[in-house]
Amino acid sequence: MKKVQYVTLQQIPSVAKAVAKNLKGGEIFALIGSLGSGKTTFVQALGRELKIRKKITSPTFILLQAFPFQSKAKKEVWLYHLDLYRTKNFREVKTLGLLEVWGKPDTVTLIEWADKIKKYLPKKSIIIKFL
Numbered sequence: 001m002k003k004v005q006y007v008t009l010q011q012i013p014s015v016a017k018a019v020a021k022n023l024k025g026g027e028i029f030a031l032i033g034s035l036g037s038g039k040t041t042f043v044q045a046l047g048r049e050l051k052i053r054k055k056i057t058s059p060t061f062i063l064l065q066a067f068p069f070q071s072k073a074k075k076e077v078w079l080y081h082l083d084l085y086r087t088k089n090f091r092e093v094k095t096l097g098l099l100e101v102w103g104k105p106d107t108v109t110l111i112e113w114a115d116k117i118k119k120y121l122p123k124k125s126i127i128i129k130f131l
């Protein structure tokens with residue numbers, strides 16, 4: 001997958017399907033786009049593809065939610081969903097323990113409003129811009 005992807009609301013279901021199919025574990029997705037552009041919708045669509053039954057909502061007030069799912073290799077992988085909209089600084093993000101988990105092979109991390117921590121994002125992050 002390219003480092004920067006541009007996705008419209010209409011493309012979300014097919015992109016989520018393609019992402020789910022190609023997940024290896026350890027991916028970090030930086031979801032960037034204005035209010036209502038589709039960031040949460042994308043995480044929900046990916047959750048459906050990964051057969052996560054729990055309802056994925058916007059974690060705006062609690063910042064981070066984690067959902068386990070089974071990888072194709074039948075391993076337990078955790079989907080981490082963050083929403084940094086209300087985050088003031090990177091210290092707050094560190095407090096969540098994100099640095100200890102993102103990029104690990106048994107995690108897939110999706111970060112709404114990741115532009116807020118752009119300079120701290122690992123190089124391998126995949127940036128998805130919602131149009």
Ligand SMILES: Nc1ncnc2c1ncn2[C@@H]1O[C@H](COP(=O)(O)OP(=O)(O)OP(=O)(O)O)[C@@H](O)[C@H]1O
Pocket residue numbers: 009010012033034035036037038039040041042058112130
């Ligand atoms: N295929 C579609 N066609 C039209 N509208 C859609 C489609 N899919 C989702 N939507 C709507 O688009 C909006 C996207 O909202 P969403 O919560 O995903 O945005 P967001 O980028 O997460 O916003 P925020 O910055 O507030 O977190 C919702 O109102 C949703 O119902």
Ligand SMILES: [Mg+2]
Pocket residue numbers: 039040041058083112
């Ligand atoms: Mg959202």
